[in-house]
Structure formats: C-alpha cells, structure tokens
Amino acid sequence: MSWTRREFLRAGSLTAVGAGLTFVKSDIFEDNALAARVAPDTKLIFIFQRGGSDGVNTVIPYGDSEYNQANRPTLFIPRTSAIDLGNDFAGLHPRMAPMMEIYNHPALTGTDGPGNLAIIHRVGYAGQSKSHFDSRQYWENGVPGDPSFEEGMIYRQVASTMNPLENNLVAAAMSNSQMVALKGPLPIPTIGDAETFSFSGDPAGSIKFIGQSPSTPQGTDGSGLLGAYGGPHDFGGKPYRDLVYGTGLALANSMNIVQDAVAQGPYVASGGASYPGGAFGDRLEQIAMLLKRTEARVLGVNIGGWDNHTNQGKIYGQHGDLLAQVAQGFGAFYRDLQDQWDKLLIVTMTEFGRTSKENGSRGTDHGHACVMFVAGGRVRGGVYNCDASTWADGDMFSVKGRYVERKTDYRAVFGEIFTRHFGDSEDMIETVIPGYAQAALDHPGDFERLNFIRQA
C-alpha cells in the first residue's frame, strides 16, 4: 500500500495531473470534441476471468502450424470442430457459439447479424507478470509494475466522471468480495446478491437502527447507523477511516436504490434471453436488472476457475464449460438489453494467457498475452491481432519458446473504451490510466489504435 501514491492520484483526479508532463498526441486523441458527441449515459459491463484463461484454445490460431496435436496432445481442437470466424485464420472455441449472434455480419461470416463483437487477441503488457495476484492487480489498477497500488482503473473513470457521491449506485461490483477495478477512496458498492442486499430482520425494526444522517457532512446531529457513519471520524487521521465510514454510508444509501429495484417484482429477461445457470449467470441477470431499473452505469463481475494446470479439457471439460458460460452471458445480454445496446459495452479481461504447449498434467501453466472480447452497439466487430497479416507462423511460441507475445497493451484497449465510449479527453486518460502517455512512448506498437469502437 502506498498512501502517498494514492493521495497523489486522488489529488490528480481532481486537478488534472498533466501539468508537469509533456503529452504526445496519441492516436486515440484525434478528436478532442469527442466528449460532446458521446451519449451522457453510456454503460459498461466488465467480466474478469480469474485464474488466467488459455487464449490459444479460446480463439484458435489455425493459421499457425504450431497449433497441433503434438504441442497440445489432449487439448488440440481440430479445425473442423471450431467455429469459423471468417478470416481464414482464427477459429472460435465451439462452446462459444452463443457469441456468434453478436459476431455475425455479412462482411465477416456471410451471415446476417450486427457485427458487434470485437475479438482482440494477444492483449497483455510489457513486463508481463506470471503471478496471478500481481497480474490481476495490474489489470485492475491500470498500473503494471505497482502491485501495492490499491485503486482501480475503472474506479477512477467512475469517480472522475460519474459522481458516485450523488448517485450511490452509479457503479457496483456484483460480487461477494470487492473488485480492485472498482476500489478507491469513494466506496463503490459491492453487492453479493441484489435480492438479499438489505439488513436482516423486520424492516420496521430497522428504521430506528438505520437512523438519520447528520445535517452536514461529519456533523454530530445524526442518529443510529447513518449518524455514526455520517458523523465525525473517530481517530480521523488514521488509515482506513474514510474507507470504513464511507462504506457504511454507501451501504445504507445504495441499499435503498437496490431494494426499490428489487421491489418492482421478479425480473423477466426480454428477447428470449437465457442467462447461464449458477452464481455467475445469476449475477449477470441481476446486472441486466439493475441496468434497466436503476441509474447504474458500470457493473463488474468475476468468473473464477480458469487456472487450469490440470485436466483442462478441450471442448467439454473445465475450460470449455467456463467459455460456454461467458458466451451464453454475452448472448443473453445482447438479446435482453436491446433497448440500450447502442449505449452498452461489454468487455472481458483475464490476468494472463497460458503456456502454448500443454504441460504434463493435461493442462497449461501461466503464460503471457490472452484474448479480450468486446461487444456493444457501437463495436466494430471482427478479429483483431489473429490473422495472417499480423500473426507469423510460430508466433504461438514467440516469448521464450513458451508463450504468445502481446501485440496490444490492455491499457490501449481500455484507452479506446474510455475515450470513444465514455468521451474522455486526453487529460482525463492520464488521470484514469496514470502513465499512459509514457507507456505509449515506450512501446508505441502496443498502443497502436485498433479502432474497434466506431466514432460517435
């Protein structure tokens, strides 16, 4: 933990930290008037695949002759089993078929469809960590190399542009435990289950308990729980006071909003959408419910189980089952959220890919770059970074003969999301992704514009 660092960044988010830095005109900033054209209520769903997914068996580089049975004795998926993505190079894992309803487009697959799914292969960052914990931290805090930095990249987008103090449910992690991506000085709600997000016991008995907020911030005229958490901070100079007091307030306030939404009755998905079963699918359905019934704009969710060191399985099995859940989730969102599809963006992330060669236990070990899926009404569909023009034969082993080398930095993907989907200016990007400009200077190739989102 680095308090000085955090304080610095917090200050930065209020005062635009760029003053002392020289900016290069990065590709995504060709149009500073963008913000004016982006809708004010665009929304984001992000899915974190915890454990490190095997990107090579997710979007399969059939154009690379190293993708073969010898390198992957029990994991090899024959090309005939995979789904053709129409670029004569890549195949999609067969269990991800529900994604195709979003991907399909006459120009891509010859099949009618919106062409709203971008499949971005080989995303990583320079100095790839193969530690789950550090690499997750970097993906979530937006600062590779600083594992102690406990403030989320998406949090900064929310805190800087969406006023979470005014709307206590503008963003939330649908999770039993908080997501670092949404962690920061202003507590963003973490909701394990919207249905039960209320104090136990008789609601009438909770009225006195919840009490009243003080008339002024940290005033002494409140009562009950709100009076305590909204009152003066005991040992106010010590660590975590803002966090604990703020979380108590965020809990009581967001609870109201969530319960009002739940009270509207059982949620029925539209458009024949079918969410996957289990805890993950339930959370996706609650995300859709909150997007429709509240002012929530940014919602995150985890799906675990990707650390397949053993018995990974190819089509069926651990990995395939997880891919199927993610794909079914995308398909359900597409159908269910048609009314806001143009304002919505769904993105996946995972801490790293895996070894290109199967290990001795029918699994794979920690690797480098992996795949991101991005869907939404203004997404320009297609396969990025996995085609004959960018992928040379043997690139499967382009790092140390073991892993797939990155082609794009994850911060470039999020940079494009923050600018084109949320309308961030370049100053704002440096606040949301500290060190963006310098990283783009150091590794220009990793920050080349992909243009997977159409200009507003």
Added chain:
Amino acid sequence: MTETYVEACCAMVTHKFSRFGFLTALLLLCLSTPVRPAGGADLEKAGHVLNRIAYGPSSADLTRVGQIGVQAYIAEQIDPAGIDERSNVRLRQREDALFTLNLPVRETLLVMSGQFWRYRKGTSQPHPGWRDLTFNDADWLRGPTGIGIGDGDDRTVLTDMRRINDDPETPDNESQAGYLSVHLRHKFLLDAEGLAAIDNLILRVDYDDGFKAYLNGAEVARANLPAAIVPHDASATASHEAGTARNFDISDHKDLLRTGDNVLAIQVHNRSITSGDLSMIPELLSRQILPGPARRVIRGIDELQQLIHVRGVYSAKQLQTVLAEFWENHFTTDYDKVAEYLDGLTNSDATDAMPQSQARAEAAQLEYQEYQFFYDNALGNFADLLLYSATSPSMLIYLDNVLNVKGAANENYAREILELFAFGVDNRYTQRDIEQLAKCFTGWGLCKVPRDQAQSFPDSALLPPTECEVEAEQTVLIDLGTGWKFFKGTQEPTPAAAGGPSAAWAGSGFDDSHWFRGFTGIGYGDGDDATMLSDMRGNYLSIYLRRRFMIDDPDRLENPILEIAYDDGFVAYLNGDEIARSANMESLGAPPAHDVDATPNHEVTASPARISLKPFRSILKAGENVLAIQVHNGTLNSSDLSILPRLIDRRILPGSTEKGDLNGIWTFGFDPEKYDTSGKVLFDGTPDRIVIPEGRGSGRMGLTGLRDTLDVIRSIASHPSSAEFICIKLIQKFVSDNITLATYKDGTAPAELEDLLTEMLAAWNSTAPVGNIRTVMQAMLDPVNQSSLFWSETAYRTKVKTPVEFINSSLRALDAGASGNGLPGLNNAMGMHLFTRDDPDGYSELGFDWIDTASMLERIDFVRDLAQNRKSDYYWDALLFMDERNLETTLQILAYFDELLYQNMLPEANRSLLLDYLATNSNGVPLRLNRLNPQDFKDRVEEFVGLLLSMPQWNFQ
C-alpha cells in the same frame, strides 16, 4: 478515589483494574464535559495487546491483564506451554464435540454399484410378494445399476419413464405415458464367515427422488416415501438429487441376513411423472470392527472451521491460536481440491478407491493435521513450518506436486513456494529458478501406509516411504495374441427382428465359426496391430470380436480386471451382458449400431483403461465363458483403429495398503523412478547459488535426490528473501499493514516500519537455525521496554479486523456462547472461508481487502443477530451479563462497554448518539431504561449492543 469507592458508589467495576475503574468513574463524573476523556496509558496498552495478540478483549482477559500487567501477559502468551487449559471446560467441551473416534475396520461390499439387477417398470402394481426371497423374478428385466433416466448417471437408461405429452419439440412422442416407479431386486450370497463378520450393516444409496429398501422382505430404509405401503403410481413426497450417496445405518436389521441366498429389493419413485431424472444406485456394505487403538479425527470440514472459532473465542492461549490461523492461512491448501482428488483415486484392482464420504472425511483430517501442526509449532522455526507444508499431503495434492514427474514437470508448487510461502513475489528469483525447482520436486507424492507405519514430523519428511505401489501377483486369463474371432462391421452381425442391432453375437451360445480368426491387437495404422485390417479405412466403421476362455471356479477369482487399450471407442460384453464402454460411446444405444462413430477420438496409450470385473463375478460361469468387444472408429477415413484387450486376475499380496484403505494414513512418499536426475542450478548469479550435479555418475539419484531437495528447502527457509517476506507479513498482521514487500523494496515504506523490520530481521538471524518465530515475536512485541513500534500511535487502532477477527472479537466482547455452528457460513459470507480458498495466496492481511458494502452488510447483520439472539448458533444472556456486572443505567452500560472495547475513548458525539439510542423506545421516544421491566430492559440493551457493535470503530483493532 479508590476501587472500593467506585464499586460502592457506582456499582459497576468488574475488571479489578483499579486504574481503569478510576478512569471509568472519572468519565462518569465528567460526562457533561464535551472533551474526549484521557485514555490512560495502561488501559490503552491492555486494549491494544488484546486487540492484536488475542482476538480482542473479553472481560475476563482484560481483568487478567489488569491483574498481572501487559508485560507478564505477553510473556505468558509467547511461551504458552505454561498455560494450563485442563480446567477450561468451555473450551474442552466445545472442542471435544468437533472430534470423533475412528476405530480400525474392514469393509466388504455385499452389493456393489454396477452389478446386474432385476427390475420392473412401474406401469402396473407388481405381485405382492415381489420383495421376498422366494419370489421368482425371471421374467423381470435385467440391467446394471445405476438404473434410471437423466443426469447421465445411469447405465440402465429408462427412456420411456418420463411422460411426454405437450412437448412441442417432439410432437410424435405425445403418446408416451411414462410411469412413476421402478421395482428392483438383487440376490447375493453370504457364507457363515461373512455373516459373522458383520458388525455394522450400511445401505449406501445414491437416489433421485424417493425409495424404500427391503432386506429379505422386510423394510430397512426409506427416503421421501411414507411408511404405509406405497403403490406403483405414487409420487415421492419430495425431490432429491443424486450425486452424493447417502449412508443408512441398518445394523439393527442385520438379523434379517442368513447364510446362502439373500435378496435386496428396492422401489424407487419419481417426484413427478414428467420429471426428467430418476436414479437408483444402491450398495450394501458390511463393516467389521477390528482390534486396535482408535484414532481421534475431526468430524468434517465444518467442524475444522468451527475449531478456529472455538479456540479463538475460548482458549487462553490466544497468541498461539492467532498465529496458528496466520500460518494456516499463509500455507493455505484447499479442502475441496483435496477431497476431489481423493475421490477420483483408483485402487490397484481398478475399483474406485473410496466413496465421496470417505474422501471428504480423509481430506478434512488432512487439513486438520496441517492446522494442528501449525498450532503446535506456531512459535517454532520457520524452516520446520516450510518443510512440513512442502511435504504435507494436502499441499502435495493442492499445488499439483503429486503430478510433477520426470519429463512432465508441473511448476505450480515450485512457483508458489517461492512467490507465496517463502520469498515473496519476484524477490530474488527468476522463471528459470521455478523451472529448475520444479525438477527438484519431481518424484514427490503421496503414500498410504498402515497406521503403525505412519511417522511423525520430521521423520515423515526426511525418511518417506519409497515403495508405494501395491504389491500383487497376476494371473493372465486372456493375453494379447491368439484365440480371437472377429467380424467386420459392414453390417449388423446379428440384426434384431426389426432390423436394428442386437447383442446376440456377444452371447456364449452364438456360433462364430464363420467369423475370421485373428490375433490381438486387431486394427490398422500406428503399427500396433498383429492382425491388419487393410480394407477398413473408408469402408466400415466397426469390428466385432469374441474370445472364449475357461475358468475353473469363478469364486476363486480375487480381482478380475479387463485391461483394454483402444482407438477410438469400444463396448465390452461378458457372456452377452455389457460390462463396460468407453466414454465416447456413451448414449449411442445398447448395443450401438455397427455404423455409429466414436467421438472424440481416443488413442492407444501406454496406460490402458482398466475395468474391475468384480461387480460381474456372478456372470462368470465355471467352464467356458465369452468376452466380446465391439470397436468403433472416430470417422470412416480415420488413419487408425486398434483394440488390445487383456483379462487378468490380480491377487494383492499381504502388507500392501490400497489407496482406499480405511485404516491407512496418508503420508509424503518419494518415488525415485519419477525423480528427474538431471543437473539443476538455482539462484544462479547470486550469493545463494545452489548447484545440484547431474545424477548419473555422481550418485545423486534415489534418496540422495530427495535429500538434495530437502537441502534446497532448508536453503530457501534460511534465504534472506524469506526473512524479509515473513517478517513483513508478521508486521502486517500484528503492527501495521502500511508496508508490503513491494514498498519495502522500492523504498516507499515508512521509515519507522523499515526500522522495525530491521530489528525483526536481526532477531530472525540471531538464532540457529535462523527464523525462530518466538524470538522474532519477542523483538516485535518488545514486552519489557514497550518501546518498539508495536506500542506506538502508528500501531494503535490502525488495523481493520478480518472476518475471523471480527467474529471472534464480537463473541468475546459479549462472553457469548457459540458451538461454532453457523460461523463457517458467516466467514464465507464475509469472504474468508478458511480451508477452502481456491487461490494459493491465502487471505489478505491488508485492511482495504476487507471493507466493502457486501461484507459490511454481513458484519452488521451478524452482530445484530448475535446481540438480539436471533440465531441459535451464537447467543448471549443480556440480563445475566448486566446483572453480573451491576449495570442498570444507560450511563453505566455505555461506560462499561466504552472501557471494555474502546479504552474509554469513544468520542462525545458517539457517546451521545449511543445514549440516545439506549434511552429511547423502538419508536425513538425517550423512555427511562428500567431493570424492573426485564423484557423491555433486555430488548433495548440487546438492540443497543447491536448498534454498538455496528459502529465504524468496531471494524478496527
């Protein structure tokens, strides 16, 4: 003012802590003054020590610290051997309830899953005597268990069981009426010796949805069906999903058994006639209790999780308990993965090693052994803790060292021992070190040994067994080679009347004289076949094989096993009954037609599939028998197909311990054959470089190779990176979490914490071997001078409680009663389910990982449930608590808790808020608190304590 004065005048001091009492009294006198009362150094220190080296203050412990002083209390805690807990009844009773005695036993399956049963579909009422031994069931259907439909858990699939009448997908099936029940019978033989050996009789049933079981005509068990006679068209009274077999102890009915023939009869009913699933997989188990000492084992994983709380709340050895939890979490392993691994094991005779219930019990005990070692050695040497963890069966399973063998390394443990258990991430090691270290751990694995051969640490790590294979002698009944007849699957070998497939070709009476002769392996491609089918590719998908063989006496076979290497799929039959099929032939019909393909592909490997024929012994006949196999290709144009079957009988030699042995103990085992003897270099280019020369020629093979790796672990434990990482984690746990390995390394950690670390590193290095935890804790806690950073403002009230700390401290604050039940679920809800964490990094010691709205909701709900006695699993007696302490007025009650929990430092704003709360009724209207109205007094005190423990401050320690 004296203590006597306070007790006499204010009637409230119970801590016998004169200076605290004085302060409390002062506080009462000064309530009108709007300033924070002075904390009082001794009270502040006492509260701080209990918040950190204990799970928070209880009135008894605060009193004790008041009596003996913090220095003596720390001395006592840091050397806990002197604390006598024999008279701690609350602890002992609750702890004892978590354990059970495990007697040595021998189990025999009288009826096993997969055996053939007679069954009758419940389309009408069966004959009233259907469950009697004498009933003639020759005209009933016949098939192996599981019997049922849906979920993929049945070998005999009743496709017509479900009523389909309005399914738009299959309009043609509208007439399928379905039925609600199935009746089953299975006869088994018992001799006088077997009958005498039955101490316990267990019916183990995996079922969906309801059933009644009868032994020789009398009911012995039922579930989801009423006691009265249940007709064939009755529904089960509730749903139940199969997947985990349930044990019914029917020992009371063992007198129903007799020598000779016996019959187990079962009726199984569905919850609804349109339900898509039903299942019945019964086993009958005889358990004989053997002479020998009993073993004390944890009852299960829930009970182990409860143990953390029972000790944490009630034990006087608080620091030892806190540290045990710290080490358990540091060297984390996942019970679920261990149980799943054990459940998947196979005995050497190809039978399933153990049922799920045994796997779970063994996994829980392995987790308990780990935790107990960490408890016993909580203040011992780090090298011992690390070596124990590395060789602990749970860890060997959890991080895949059991799979790490020469030529097929698995880096999982090698990475984590450096990153998570010893050095800390990227702290003086490289990816190359991980790869080298993974080679060091090849050959490491598990061994199950008889109880009397299980060694205790350190011998268990230093002198592990090296021969873990079960010793057996084999009799080959059918070898590869001659004697086979085969038929090319260009058409059905024996078409059924309607033209479909039948299995008549596989029966013993079938005339195969017109079939080809051949030698096994039979097939083409890959060069593994003695009989080449050069015309198969592109022309036909399957072949059919038969082999006659003689057996003198089937009852003398011990463990008949079919070994079969195949490409791509097969179905095997014994005397016409299907006994096995490959996974890629599932749901292709019984028997599959000649032109179906087996997907996905399967290749012949060095280790063939092994199928125990124990369940089918009754099918074997004295004299001539027939083994028949149909083999299918994956595609018509496949480049290869092969079948290489053998039939053997395996006799396990005395002295061997099977993996499923109920009386065996799991230990670390080392297999020299799987150890990679190539040269290894670790930490190259550093002062701590380690070179292990190649094994060949230097003698570094076998046990020498193991000793090399044990030396590497010792080197890791004494490496400066380990000292840094472990001392930083101890600082995070006990002093302040404002330092991490990363901030220490990049120089951004606060200087005062770096100074503390320097002192602790000196203590770490001051002993031989280095890393004595008691010495390091002594340096950190500095009990004599009380001038280390532990005693500073930097440490005081700066740590956020973890869920375990929050729960235990809440229970201690109220002298609450808790069995431990219900607490593991709370931990889970708050995000800290010990023993089942998936990720190997353990739960965080850092405050910001524990505070979010979801977990705060759980915390608040818990303390309100506790304070208001809304759950039976944890409770306190508010009236007794108040009366024992002579607390009657709002001021007395508030002052008491302010002193106990907050060292008399609640700010005025909070005090008045809490007093307002206590001084008003449930509608917020002021109403005097009156002990003479016990119900109202109790209700309001309970609600008040609910708010008191929901305060922001209670999240800190």
